[in-house]
Amino acid sequence: MSDIVISARGVQKSYGSNHVLQGLNCEVGKGITGLLGPNGAGKSTFMGLILGLRPRQGGELNVLGVDPDRSGPELRTRLGYAPEHHDLPGDVQAADLVRHIAQLHGLPRRVATERASNALWQVGLGEERFRPIGTMSTGQRQRVKMAQALAHDPDLLLLDEPTDGLDPVQRDDMLTLIRRVGSEFGIDILLSSHLLEEVERVCDSVVILANGIVGHSGTLQDLGSAASGFKVELDSDPEPLAAALVARGAAAAVDGHSLIVSGVDSASDLIRDLVADLGLGLRRLQPRRTTLEDVFIEASQ
Amino acid sequence: MTEARIHDRGYMAYDGPRHGPGRAMANLSYHTVQRVLGLKRSNWQKVLPAIALLISFIPAIVFIGIAAFLPRGDELGLESSADYYGFITGALFLFAAFVAPEAVCTDRRSGMLGLYLASPLSRDTYLVAKAAAIAAVLATMTLGPPILMLIAYTLADAGPDGVTGWLTELGRILASGTALAVFWTALSLAVSSLTARRSLASVGIFVGLLASSAVGDGLAEGADIGDSYALFNLIGLPFEAVFRIFGQTNSEGPPIGEVDTWLIFATLIGLIAAFGAFARWRYRRIEITG
Numbered sequence: 001m002s003d004i005v006i007s008a009r010g011v012q013k014s015y016g017s018n019h020v021l022q023g024l025n026c027e028v029g030k031g032i033t034g035l036l037g038p039n040g041a042g043k044s045t046f047m048g049l050i051l052g053l054r055p056r057q058g059g060e061l062n063v064l065g066v067d068p069d070r071s072g073p074e075l076r077t078r079l080g081y082a083p084e085h086h087d088l089p090g091d092v093q094a095a096d097l098v099r100h101i102a103q104l105h106g107l108p109r110r111v112a113t114e115r116a117s118n119a120l121w122q123v124g125l126g127e128e129r130f131r132p133i134g135t136m137s138t139g140q141r142q143r144v145k146m147a148q149a150l151a152h153d154p155d156l157l158l159l160d161e162p163t164d165g166l167d168p169v170q171r172d173d174m175l176t177l178i179r180r181v182g183s184e185f186g187i188d189i190l191l192s193s194h195l196l197e198e199v200e201r202v203c204d205s206v207v208i209l210a211n212g213i214v215g216h217s218g219t220l221q222d223l224g225s226a227a228s229g230f231k232v233e234l235d236s237d238p239e240p241l242a243a244a245l246v247a248r249g250a251a252a253a254v255d256g257h258s259l260i261v262s263g264v265d266s267a268s269d270l271i272r273d274l275v276a277d278l279g280l281g282l283r284r285l286q287p288r289r290t291t292l293e294d295v296f297i298e299a300s301q
Numbered sequence: 302m303t304e305a306r307i308h309d310r311g312y313m314a315y316d317g318p319r320h321g322p323g324r325a326m327a328n329l330s331y332h333t334v335q336r337v338l339g340l341k342r343s344n345w346q347k348v349l350p351a352i353a354l355l356i357s358f359i360p361a362i363v364f365i366g367i368a369a370f371l372p373r374g375d376e377l378g379l380e381s382s383a384d385y386y387g388f389i390t391g392a393l394f395l396f397a398a399f400v401a402p403e404a405v406c407t408d409r410r411s412g413m414l415g416l417y418l419a420s421p422l423s424r425d426t427y428l429v430a431k432a433a434a435i436a437a438v439l440a441t442m443t444l445g446p447p448i449l450m451l452i453a454y455t456l457a458d459a460g461p462d463g464v465t466g467w468l469t470e471l472g473r474i475l476a477s478g479t480a481l482a483v484f485w486t487a488l489s490l491a492v493s494s495l496t497a498r499r500s501l502a503s504v505g506i507f508v509g510l511l512a513s514s515a516v517g518d519g520l521a522e523g524a525d526i527g528d529s530y531a532l533f534n535l536i537g538l539p540f541e542a543v544f545r546i547f548g549q550t551n552s553e554g555p556p557i558g559e560v561d562t563w564l565i566f567a568t569l570i571g572l573i574a575a576f577g578a579f580a581r582w583r584y585r586r587i588e589i590t591g
Contacts, residue, residue, distance in 0.1 A: 073421040
């Protein structure tokens with residue numbers, strides 16, 4: 001079985017004169033992938049195309065081995081989707097809603113009933129499963145959305161801003177649950193978010209959309225191992241060291257008592273020697289990792 | 302001895318058979334019928350559908366009682382099936398305007414439409430399933446009572462003469478009931494597709510029907526510029542079609558009673574198609590994500 005879950009080549013989508021996706025290229029592998037981007041970057045539009053809710057205007061899109069435009073209903077049987085909004089019918093019991101959605105995805109009634117109950121237990125709503133959704137908190141509704149997306153055992157789960165509206169404790173619980181679904185349950189996840197820290201916490205890979213194209217894509221592991229200079233922390237003013245480094249052709253940016261040094265080979269040797277020559281106290285010298293925030297800002301620009 | 306409980310049941314993959322989109326449509330229709338009838342909902346939600354069903358069935362039960370307990374009921378002026386639809390106009394009006402919008406408006410307002418369209422259902426199959434659900438309840442009202450009356454009249458020896466007459470009557474009932482159910486379904490869906498608010502859809506259907514009646518009859522009778530303008534009367538048109546199916550004309554509706562039968566059927570079919578196409582067009586434009 002291929003390790004590529006979603007493959008997009010030159011995908012285009014416009015609404016009138018608004019070109020939302022302008023030749024999007026990316027590959028989403030197995031595991032948990034964060035779909036990042038500022039508001040209006042095209043995240044929800046891309047999710048709509050993955051679900052086959054809208055035809056694209058150009059390019060190739062392959063989801064779980066099929067084209068959503070041609071095989072939408074068959075594909076959606078294998079997808080789970082939790083939308084961003086918190087609105088669900090208030091007078092329906094959670095168990096009824098989850099069972100109903102599971103049946104729509106092709107499960108026989110008896111199996112759907114059993115799995116709906118099980119899914120609600122898995123998301124932590126086992127004791128609350130017969131409560132009307134209208135009486136539930138935002139956090140519980142987010143869990144109901146997760147349960148209805150899980151109950152029919154999808155191959156790919158699409159989560160659109162799953163922590164929106166949650167308080168810090170609820171957010172922490174939800175991220176733990178997402179991580180559990182992706183690792184223990186073995187379900188691949190595409191998680192749309194604009195919150196970098198939650199993507200960093202639960203995702204294996206990231207696709208960053210900006211202005212209708214992919215600004216960056218790759219694994220977070222690769223991102224973290226990509227060194228981009230050194231971080232130097234002194235116990236005194238770093239300006240003399242910065243000036244000395246610049247004089248030797250390095251790029252040095254002062255950040256409080258720290259320096260970010262790049263643009264020169266053997267930087268660590270150079271920094272060591274200059275610190276000794278200048279008689280400065282060195283607290284820390286470490287390779288500087290590229291953060292998701294760095295990549296996000298760069299991609300967004 | 303303590304009772305053992307399993308707290309973490311674990312996640313189980315599912316490798317069993319899955320039904321296709323056809324079963325999803327049937328499931329959605331079933332769920333929608335339950336919802337519009339107020340089943341598994343508060344008692345307040347059951348009131349309007351219950352009233353509509355009672356209005357449609359009570360006259361039939363009365364006529365069946367007359368046929369059963371009074372000898373020679375037909376001589377007492379038992380209502381024909383064609384006339385019966387006049388008794389249940391209010392029920393159909395009530396259901397189409399105030400109950401049926403619940404089938405679709407709430408899905409948009411509650412976000413369920415997004416979940417439905419993320420399932421094997423498409424926009425078209427979703428609409429067909431919803432239409433089938435509304436039409437099924439309406440058909441219960443338009444077919445149930447006349448068929449009950451036909452059976453009861455026959456048992457009371459007050460029904461149509463001979464097998465051919467009986468089958469002809471049954472065929473006319475099926476055609477009439479289906480035509481009415483489909484027309485009111487298409488009308489209700491078309492207006493409901495304009496808004497996510499059930500109350501707005503209800504007002505739209507209510508005002509639209511009254512306005513069409515006033516305009517149609519006003520143009521045909523008041524302005525006297527031609528009987529065909531009575532076809533604008535969306536309340537009178539489907540019931541006149543029923544009379545024509547039974548080979549009669551509505552003696553109480555002079556303007557539309559003068560219109561050719563083919564024009565009445567063509568207008569009815571055209572309106573059903575137009576309402577359906579409009580609802581489909583509206584749903585193709587609705588954004589689901591983002």
